[in-house]
Amino acid sequence: MRLESKTPEGPLAEQWTKHKFNLKLVNPANKRKYDIIVVGTGLAGASAAASLAELGYNVKAFCFQDSARRAHSIAAQGGINAAKNYQNDGDSVFRLFYDTIKGGDYRSRESNVYRLAEVSVNIIDQCVAQGVPFAREYGGLLANRSFGGAQVSRTFYARGQTGQQLLLGAYSAMSRQVANGKVKMYPRTEMLDLVIVEGKARGVVVRNLLTGEIESHSAHAVVLATGGYGNVYFLSTNAMGCNATAAWRAHKKGALFSNPCYTQIHPTCIPVSGEYQSKLTLMSESLRNDGRVWVPKQKGDKRSPQQIPEQERDYYLERKYPSFGNLVPRDVASRNAKAVCDEGRGVGETGLAVYLDFADAIKRDGMETISAKYGNLFEMYEKITGYNPYETPMMIYPAVHYTMGGLWVDYNLMTTIPGLYALGECNFSDHGANRLGASALMQGLADGYFVIPYTIGDYLAGMPYNKIPTSHEAFKKVEEEVRTRLKKIISIDGSQTVDQIHKKLGRIMWDKCGMSRTAEGLKQAREEVKKVKDEFWHDVKVIGTDEELNQTLEKASRVADFIELGSLMIEDALHRNESCGGHFREEYQTPEGEAKRDDENFSYVAAWEYKGEGLPETLHKEQLVFENVKLTQRSYK
Amino acid sequence: MNVTLKIWRQKNATDKGRFETYEMKDINTHMSFLELIDVLNEKLEMEGKEPIHFDHDCREGICGSCAMYINGRPHGPMKGTTACQLHMRHFKDGELITVEPWRARAFPVIKDLMVDRSAFDRIIQAGGYISVNTGGVPDANEIPVSKEVADEAFNAATCIGCGACVAACKNASAMLFVSAKISQLALLPQGQVERQRRADKMIAQMDAEGFGACTNTQACSAECPKEIDMVNIARLNWEFVKAKMHSKAIEVDE
Numbered sequence: 001m002r003l004e005s006k007t008p009e010g011p012l013a014e015q016w017t018k019h020k021f022n023l024k025l026v027n028p029a030n031k032r033k034y035d036i037i038v039v040g041t042g043l044a045g046a047s048a049a050a051s052l053a054e055l056g057y058n059v060k061a062f063c064f065q066d067s068a069r070r071a072h073s074i075a076a077q078g079g080i081n082a083a084k085n086y087q088n089d090g091d092s093v094f095r096l097f098y099d100t101i102k103g104g105d106y107r108s109r110e111s112n113v114y115r116l117a118e119v120s121v122n123i124i125d126q127c128v129a130q131g132v133p134f135a136r137e138y139g140g141l142l143a144n145r146s147f148g149g150a151q152v153s154r155t156f157y158a159r160g161q162t163g164q165q166l167l168l169g170a171y172s173a174m175s176r177q178v179a180n181g182k183v184k185m186y187p188r189t190e191m192l193d194l195v196i197v198e199g200k201a202r203g204v205v206v207r208n209l210l211t212g213e214i215e216s217h218s219a220h221a222v223v224l225a226t227g228g229y230g231n232v233y234f235l236s237t238n239a240m241g242c243n244a245t246a247a248w249r250a251h252k253k254g255a256l257f258s259n260p261c262y263t264q265i266h267p268t269c270i271p272v273s274g275e276y277q278s279k280l281t282l283m284s285e286s287l288r289n290d291g292r293v294w295v296p297k298q299k300g301d302k303r304s305p306q307q308i309p310e311q312e313r314d315y316y317l318e319r320k321y322p323s324f325g326n327l328v329p330r331d332v333a334s335r336n337a338k339a340v341c342d343e344g345r346g347v348g349e350t351g352l353a354v355y356l357d358f359a360d361a362i363k364r365d366g367m368e369t370i371s372a373k374y375g376n377l378f379e380m381y382e383k384i385t386g387y388n389p390y391e392t393p394m395m396i397y398p399a400v401h402y403t404m405g406g407l408w409v410d411y412n413l414m415t416t417i418p419g420l421y422a423l424g425e426c427n428f429s430d431h432g433a434n435r436l437g438a439s440a441l442m443q444g445l446a447d448g449y450f451v452i453p454y455t456i457g458d459y460l461a462g463m464p465y466n467k468i469p470t471s472h473e474a475f476k477k478v479e480e481e482v483r484t485r486l487k488k489i490i491s492i493d494g495s496q497t498v499d500q501i502h503k504k505l506g507r508i509m510w511d512k513c514g515m516s517r518t519a520e521g522l523k524q525a526r527e528e529v530k531k532v533k534d535e536f537w538h539d540v541k542v543i544g545t546d547e548e549l550n551q552t553l554e555k556a557s558r559v560a561d562f563i564e565l566g567s568l569m570i571e572d573a574l575h576r577n578e579s580c581g582g583h584f585r586e587e588y589q590t591p592e593g594e595a596k597r598d599d600e601n602f603s604y605v606a607a608w609e610y611k612g613e614g615l616p617e618t619l620h621k622e623q624l625v626f627e628n629v630k631l632t633q634r635s636y637k
Numbered sequence: 638m639n640v641t642l643k644i645w646r647q648k649n650a651t652d653k654g655r656f657e658t659y660e661m662k663d664i665n666t667h668m669s670f671l672e673l674i675d676v677l678n679e680k681l682e683m684e685g686k687e688p689i690h691f692d693h694d695c696r697e698g699i700c701g702s703c704a705m706y707i708n709g710r711p712h713g714p715m716k717g718t719t720a721c722q723l724h725m726r727h728f729k730d731g732e733l734i735t736v737e738p739w740r741a742r743a744f745p746v747i748k749d750l751m752v753d754r755s756a757f758d759r760i761i762q763a764g765g766y767i768s769v770n771t772g773g774v775p776d777a778n779e780i781p782v783s784k785e786v787a788d789e790a791f792n793a794a795t796c797i798g799c800g801a802c803v804a805a806c807k808n809a810s811a812m813l814f815v816s817a818k819i820s821q822l823a824l825l826p827q828g829q830v831e832r833q834r835r836a837d838k839m840i841a842q843m844d845a846e847g848f849g850a851c852t853n854t855q856a857c858s859a860e861c862p863k864e865i866d867m868v869n870i871a872r873l874n875w876e877f878v879k880a881k882m883h884s885k886a887i888e889v890d891e
């Protein structure tokens with residue numbers, strides 16, 4: 001299989017404009033003859049569904065929550081990047097492009113990233129026009145804050161609820177199209193497989209979560225915007241329902257899966273407190289603008305933070321990275337937290353935490369300023385932990401947060417299956433081996449508002465209008481497969497709950513395919529995950545039937561996919577004999593302990609092809625070419 | 638700590654439903670209320686019994702999925718807190734805790750603690766937006782908004798659509814939810830053009846969904862996890878009056 005990225009020729013800054021001109025168009029009157037399925041209503045899906053419907057296409061949109069407004073994007077806190085240069089601090093499309101490529105440790109495609117930076121400015125305009133209440137200065141213009149991995153202030157925000165406000169904007173645009181009859185919304189409906197007819201994606205098989213019924217939907221193209229797979233680890237900052245099922249089933253039907261091992265561990269999360277823990281809570285990275293990260297210099301120092309005098313504290317990020325200080329990118333901050341805890345200098349009951357201290361900021365700017373910036377985050381912290389961060393430093397520890405890997409897509413965001421597109425976190429496209437803060441929201445909305453509306457036309461223009469009825473044998477066959485699989489899960493009636501098995505998987509992945517990895521550990525993990533898979537298919541216990549509302553069955557079906565994806569993550573991590581971004585292999589590090597890339601041998605996108613049950617997947621490579629940036633050892637010193 | 642849970646169990650929309658009691662022993666006080674239900678569900682599953690169904694997703698108080706009365710109060714006893722953000726340290730050892738689904742005509746029970754809140758989506762579809770298409774909008778900084786107005790609009794916009802306001806109201810009115818959206822958009826310059834039409838349509842939809850009338854008891858705002866202010870309802874009433882005056886004017890014109 002040849003991977004054709006369809007990257008346009010010519011100078012970077014002109015590629016997207018030229019490409020848009022070269023894309024085929026569908027005449028406005030003909031758009032209504034095409035049906036498009038959009039799975040997922042987060043930022044990527046809702047913005048795509050709204051924009052495609054506005055153009056005149058018939059859209060069917062799906063989500064598993066009870067309302068489109070509850071997609072996981074709602075939880076994003078910190079902000080969204082855009083190269084507006086409103087602050088006059090030297091930002092530009094090229095700088096945002098450059099920061100993103102560098103932040104991604106030179107493992108992303110130049111053309112895609114440049115386009116992302118280019119359309120970022122339109123996103124802010126769009127959101128403001130919709131009524132998104134971004135933070136403002138007293139003069140009435142938009143305010144910005146800075147985020148990790150950048151030295152300019154380009155992040156737009158709505159207090160600590162940016163994702164919520166952006167999603168409600170996209171949701172309302174989509175709701176308007178529901179009222180117009182151009183979007184048909186299917187909440188509480190989960191896509192369980194993709195239907196391919198004559199080599200093209202032509203529909204999906206879904207489960208109505210309220211009744212358990214298996215149903216088919218047919219269309220001319222299918223867009224997946226189903227989010228990331230961080231819940232492979234059981235504990236992550238993702239919402240409980242986030243899953244890989246749609247992307248994974250598409251993968252098993254032929255869509256290549258890229259860079260699965262690139263996972264982002266977020267440095268500022270509330271530490272784990274017990275076995276019952278169901279998820280981890282992120283404390284926005286924007287806190288690192290004013291909070292100072294430290295641990296005691298002394299190993300095993302059990303004094304309370306207030307009792308530890310200034311000279312006995314180690315502000316290790318400021319010490320090691322004087323120019324970026326507490327604002328180093330996420331992977332660097334996380335690894336350093338792990339390193340000091342491994343040295344025995346971690347704090348809190350478990351020793352798996354570091355301090356994030358606001359005392360100096362409060363002294364400098366006053367309580368009121370700090371509370372205006374972070375009030376809701378401080379409140380959230382206090383609610384969860386019972387401690388007041390105005391008085392005592394926060395305790396934080398890294399947690400799984402985001403997955404850079406995902407379905408391979410070309411410049412048009414099409415997967416290797418014709419007519420199947422992937423948008424937002426579920427594709428691999430823009431963040432390389434590490435995503436910068438505030439860039440996922442940007443990517444989701446860029447894909448949905450400004451890329452897919454153009455690129456999908458190019459594909460549809462070449463498609464006949466004819467609809468394939470869901471009585472077609474291809475649909476019936478997939479429906480049958482889906483039913484059989486669910487019945488199989490129910491019939492096992494073993495002795496372990498779904499969560500018990502999921503926790504086992506999560507533990508293995510966190511220990512051996514998490515913040516740092518070794519070939520030896522990964523080889524062990526490979527065997528252990530095989531065992532977990534076996535346990536699942538022989539010993540899982542799911543109460544109830546598949547023909548009714550059954551939340552345990554929903555979970556079980558997702559966990560079965562997580563297990564398979566976990567195996568692929570391990571293979572990918574094992575094959576990539578270098579360290580880059582979120583993938584840190586202990587064997588490959590500089591003398592100072594920084595990630596050591598191997599550009600000569602690994603400057604490519606790994607794209608895995610499913611070969612069948614129990615068979616090893618085949619690796620394809622898309623070579624990355626850098627013409628506009630020089631590859632350097634990332635340095636934040 | 639130990640607690641006793643008395644939870645509403647209802648197989649489906651037509652089942653009559655009843656309370657069942659569960660003893661929970663040795664609970665870690667750092668646990669959240671939903672994690673307590675997780676622990677109970679694990680136990681039920683191991684015993685071959687059906688777990689308790691409930692909506693939840695983010696567990697960070699922002700998605701608005703979780704919804705239940707805890708000891709008779711929507712989202713439980715803590716002010717400004719969703720059920721998922723409520724921790725066991727706020728309960729007493731040995732306490733009896735009663736858990737029920739939202740009770741409102743417009744929110745029919747689906748199963749156990751799950752209810753159907755799609756009426757909220759339909760209210761937004763009726764007009765909870767500014768009608769702009771993607772592309773072709775002015776530069777963001779061409780629409781200055783004073784910080785005070787932006788902050789007020791933001792406060793209204795923080796509604797998570799959980800339905801606690803309806804659940805708290807003896808009339809099951811949705812006024813707080815509807816008014817929050819209408820206020821957000823009416824406060825902003827971008828929202829002016831459709832201001833009256835929007836209020837008219839959203840209120841009509843609210844009535845059509847079977848929500849009750851607002852008699853200003855203020856229970857909604859007191860129980861709202863995002864502490865959405867009553868002032869929004871006052872604004873909505875004003876918008877509504879204006880909408881009525883406006884639509885009369887149009888009728889005359891036509």
Ligand SMILES: Cc1cc2nc3c(=O)[nH]c(=O)nc-3n(C[C@H](O)[C@H](O)[C@H](O)COP(=O)(O)OP(=O)(O)OC[C@H]3O[C@@H](n4cnc5c(N)ncnc54)[C@H](O)[C@@H]3O)c2cc1C
Nearest residue numbers: 040041042043044064073078079191227424425438440441
């Ligand atoms: C706590 C937290 C804070 C964050 N903060 C920031 C931030 O400040 N800035 C930033 O840029 N990024 C942030 N991120 C990352 C960012 O929020 C996500 O990457 C982004 O929102 C993903 O959007 P999405 O549209 O791709 O997917 P999602 O928002 O995850 O939406 C997925 C959609 O797919 C649906 N779905 C999934 N599977 C199926 C299926 N099988 N069938 C039917 N429907 C399905 C879901 O119902 C949902 O509607 C944060 C992430 C977390 C976890």
Ligand code: SF4
Nearest residue numbers: 796797799800802861
């Ligand atoms: S107004 Fe408050 S209680 Fe009502 S839906 Fe919104 S957040 Fe929930």
Ligand code: FES
Nearest residue numbers: 694696701703721
């Ligand atoms: S689970 Fe999201 S608000 Fe409670």
